[in-house]
Amino acid sequence: MLDKLQKIMDVACKWGNENFGTSIQFPKPTKKSMVSSAFSSGIISSVITIYGLFLKNIWILLFGGLGILSSVFIYRKGVKND
Structure with missing residues (x-):
């Protein structure tokens, strides 16, 4: 993609x-x-996810989860990219 x-x-x-x-x-x-972009995105998305868990806000939790998925995708693409 x-x-x-x-x-x-x-x-x-x-x-x-x-x-x-x-x-x-x-x-x-x-x-x-x-x-490095995947790691920084993963850290920020993890913080957003934890924030969403503490506030019990489904939308913040959803955006944090999507950010984590995005960082995993970018990391896998970056490792595969030689």
């Missing part, structure tokens, strides 16, 4: 470069940056 997003952004940058005369390039994330 991240590969599709990168391809879409590359096409959008190419279109913008051709039509507006700019030279914008979408950066490719490295393995190290993806793993």
Whole structure:
């Protein structure tokens, strides 16, 4: 899924470069940056989840859980990305 997003952004940058005369390039994330992003996202999402548990607010708990799932997905993609 991240590969599709990168391809879409590359096409959008190419279109913008051709039509507006700019030279914008979408950066490719490295393995190290993806793993560190996953860890920081996981920590923040864990704090949000715990906050949702203490307040007994289902929406905060849901967003925290989705953030944890997202960080796991990014971590697995980052480790697989060589």
